[in-house]
Every structure is written in C-alpha cells, then in structure tokens.
Amino acid sequence: MSTIPTPSFSRRRALTGLATALALSPWPVVRAAPASFPQPGRTLRIVLGLAAGGASDAQARFVANRLPDVLGIPVIVENRPGASFILATEEVIRAAPDGYTLMYAPSSVVAQNPQTLAQVRYDPFKDLTPISLGARGPLVLTAHSSLPVHTVQELVAYVRAHPGTVSYASFGAGTSSHIYGEAFCRQAGLDAVHVPYKGGADAARDVLAGRVQFYFDAAPNAIQNSATGKVRMLAVAAPKRSPLLPDVPTMGEQGITGVDMPSWLGFYGPAGMPPAVVDTLSAALAKVLSQPETRAFFRQGAYEAEASSPRELAALTRSTYDAWGGIIRQLGLAVQR
Structure with a gap:
C-alpha cells in the first residue's frame, strides 16, 4: 500500500523543484521592482560633519526645511562633527543606498582629505554617489x-x-x-x-x-x-x-599666484544608489536651490547657491581632486601610504 505524502512535504518538494528549474532556465529571473522613492513615513537625513551654528549648517538646514515641500517627506540635519568630516563621511558610506541618507560636504572632503590625511579610509570616487552641487564661496x-x-x-x-x-x-x-x-x-x-x-x-x-x-x-x-x-x-x-x-x-x-582654487559644497550619498533615486533627489535639490529665497539666504553668507546634475558634480569632484593633488604634491603635503 503506497503512502500519501503529507501536504508540507509536497510543498517543500514543489518549491525545491521550482528553484531548480529557475536556476537551470536560460531566461533571466524577473525580480520584484524596488519600492518607489520617496515613501511616505520615511525621513531623509542630511549628515553634516560640523557642529551646529556655522554657515554650512545654516545652509543645510535652510535646504532641509524646504525639501519636504518638494519630496513630501520629513528632512532633518544631523551634525556629526569631528576628524575633519571623516566621521560624517564614514557614516554616510555605511548607510543603505536607498536615498534616505545624504551628506552636505565642502570640497575638501572629496578633493583634499583623501590626499593629505592618513586616517582617511574612503575613496571619494568609489564610496560616494554625487547628487548635486550646493554652493560656491571663497x-x-x-x-x-x-x-x-x-x-x-x-x-x-x-x-x-x-x-x-x-x-x-x-x-x-x-x-x-x-x-x-x-x-x-x-x-x-x-x-x-x-x-x-x-x-x-x-x-x-x-x-x-x-x-x-x-x-x-x-x-x-x-x-x-x-x-x-x-x-x-x-x-x-x-x-x-x-x-x-x-x-x-x-x-x-x-601678486600672489597659485592660491586661487575655488571652494564649493555638494550633496553626496553612499555608493550604489539607484539612478532613479539619484535623479529624483538631484531634481528636488535643484528646485530648492534655485528659489529666490534660497539664493538670498546663501548670499548673506557670501555664498552662491548653485545646483548641478549628478554627472556635473562627478566631473567637478574629479577636476578639483586632480587640481588640489598637483598643489599638494608640489608642497610636499601628500600622505605617504
């Protein structure tokens, strides 16, 4: 007399067979699409490697107060001062690349620190995703x-x-x-x-x-x-x-040449962010940074609010890194690793 398999055994055998068939199939497996961005109920963090109260902090908070009108979700600024912005940068790099953690950072974080500070362990080109330029100021x-x-x-x-x-x-x-x-x-x-x-x-x-x-x-x-x-x-x-x-x-x-590198600040996220999320954030930042009240606020601190595409910020990061690299090597300030 044959034994009738139990339902749980049948389900396990069926799932095993399906998994085997999918693995051997020449057709790609269609995975579920990621959740849309931004999602209601989520909060976007802008991490800043400086103490509250400075010019960069004021800029970040001004933008954070206006982004909810564009994105429809809360936006906060988290201050993580210390170690020449390294603590803040490392926190952003470790964050999930889902668009809910960004960093507002001066150009020194991506163009100078990796070439002059021995404790820097990040690669600005591999570990960060450029989102948008934020401001320029000397x-x-x-x-x-x-x-x-x-x-x-x-x-x-x-x-x-x-x-x-x-x-x-x-x-x-x-x-x-x-x-x-x-x-x-x-x-x-x-x-x-x-x-x-x-x-x-x-x-x-x-x-x-x-x-x-x-x-x-x-x-x-x-x-x-x-x-x-x-x-x-x-x-x-x-x-x-x-x-x-x-x-x-x-x-x-x-009469003093060679001391004329422009300074700027930009928005970055962790590496691996989906392009659609990057584009959404870049467009939202561009909308806020182009508003007359934003420009007026930044000008009070001798900065010009300025947005960019992710590609433009990536190119600016590279060109600034290379230009500072030449100066750093010439002055003998490069870290020997």
Missing part, C-alpha cells in the same frame, strides 16, 4: 588688526621683517586653510609658523584674540569677524573677485 585671507597691514603685500613685508615669529591658523593639518597658508608662504618666500586647530571655530577664536596673526577663513566667518574690527579681510582666494565681496581683491591681483 576662502578669505584675514589678518589681526594689531598688524600694521591692509593689503597682501603689506602682510608679506611684515612677515619678512619678522621671520619665524608670525603665525597663521588653519582648521586642521591638511585642510584647505592649511594648504592655502602653506602655498601663500611658499609663493611669497615667508617664514611663518603654522598653528593647526581642530576646527574653524577654534582657529577663528585665536585669530580674534590675536594669538595667531593671519588665517584663510571661510567667507561667512571672515565677514562676521571683520565686523568686530579685530580682523581685516585682505584678499579672496579665488580666480576672480566675489560679487558678494566686491571691494576685496583676489590674491592674484596682489
């Missing part, structure tokens, strides 16, 4: 008002007259402010002491107090600090004058 050479200088050439003359006694600040070894300071000293033949800090706030505080004498600072901070009368803005480190600082000449106008 660094500004500032000097403490106790120095009898009002131009770059006067600062050069003063430092030459006091070799080894004048110091300049940076918001970290290997950061843009350090590289600008080193390039300036090399170009002008100056013997000045580099004093690195853990961030821009610490550096600016000592410059305001006169403990260090000059500093390449972010434009919003330079404007704010110069309003106190304790520091003077001597030059912008950019190829041309900023329309928001028309009375401040460039370094090149004052």
Whole structure:
C-alpha cells in the first residue's frame, strides 16, 4: 500500500523543484521592482560633519526645511562633527543606498582629505554617489588688526621683517586653510609658523584674540569677524573677485599666484544608489536651490547657491581632486601610504 505524502512535504518538494528549474532556465529571473522613492513615513537625513551654528549648517538646514515641500517627506540635519568630516563621511558610506541618507560636504572632503590625511579610509570616487552641487564661496585671507597691514603685500613685508615669529591658523593639518597658508608662504618666500586647530571655530577664536596673526577663513566667518574690527579681510582666494565681496581683491591681483582654487559644497550619498533615486533627489535639490529665497539666504553668507546634475558634480569632484593633488604634491603635503 503506497503512502500519501503529507501536504508540507509536497510543498517543500514543489518549491525545491521550482528553484531548480529557475536556476537551470536560460531566461533571466524577473525580480520584484524596488519600492518607489520617496515613501511616505520615511525621513531623509542630511549628515553634516560640523557642529551646529556655522554657515554650512545654516545652509543645510535652510535646504532641509524646504525639501519636504518638494519630496513630501520629513528632512532633518544631523551634525556629526569631528576628524575633519571623516566621521560624517564614514557614516554616510555605511548607510543603505536607498536615498534616505545624504551628506552636505565642502570640497575638501572629496578633493583634499583623501590626499593629505592618513586616517582617511574612503575613496571619494568609489564610496560616494554625487547628487548635486550646493554652493560656491571663497576662502578669505584675514589678518589681526594689531598688524600694521591692509593689503597682501603689506602682510608679506611684515612677515619678512619678522621671520619665524608670525603665525597663521588653519582648521586642521591638511585642510584647505592649511594648504592655502602653506602655498601663500611658499609663493611669497615667508617664514611663518603654522598653528593647526581642530576646527574653524577654534582657529577663528585665536585669530580674534590675536594669538595667531593671519588665517584663510571661510567667507561667512571672515565677514562676521571683520565686523568686530579685530580682523581685516585682505584678499579672496579665488580666480576672480566675489560679487558678494566686491571691494576685496583676489590674491592674484596682489601678486600672489597659485592660491586661487575655488571652494564649493555638494550633496553626496553612499555608493550604489539607484539612478532613479539619484535623479529624483538631484531634481528636488535643484528646485530648492534655485528659489529666490534660497539664493538670498546663501548670499548673506557670501555664498552662491548653485545646483548641478549628478554627472556635473562627478566631473567637478574629479577636476578639483586632480587640481588640489598637483598643489599638494608640489608642497610636499601628500600622505605617504
């Protein structure tokens, strides 16, 4: 007498047979389409590697407050300061590439840090997905008002007259402010002491107090600090004058070449993001960044709000990385790995 298989055994045998047939089939298996983006109930995070209260934080929050009107989901900013943006970058890289975790970062994160900081373990081209440019704005050479200088050439003359006694600040070894300071000293033949800090706030505080004498600072901070009368803005480190600082000449106008790299900030996500999600986010950011109120807010801090396509940001990342690489190698600041 034959035994009738139990239903559970039959189902297992049937599923096994189906799996075998699919594996041997010459036709591709059609998988379920991913869920649409954005999904109601999800929250988008914009991670920032700086403390709350700075210019970049204000920009990120301004955009985050307006993205929900475009995407239809909540958007928050999470501050993850420390280690020259490395902690924030690594958090984004580890995040699921589903579009709900982005990073708003200055160009130094992708163009300078990987070439100057030994603790950087990420590859800006393999581990991140470019989404959109966010803003452009120059660094500004500032000097403490106790120095009898009002131009770059006067600062050069003063430092030459006091070799080894004048110091300049940076918001970290290997950061843009350090590289600008080193390039300036090399170009002008100056013997000045580099004093690195853990961030821009610490550096600016000592410059305001006169403990260090000059500093390449972010434009919003330079404007704010110069309003106190304790520091003077001597030059912008950019190829041309900023329309928001028309009375401040460039370094090149004052005889110092090679210190004119533009600075910018961009939005990135983790590697492996679906193209449709990238395009949706890029379009949403473009809509917010093009709004007159966004442009007006960014201009208050001497930045120009500017969006881009993902491809354009990828090309800008590569060109900026290569350009800084040449300067870093020339100055001997490249990390030996």
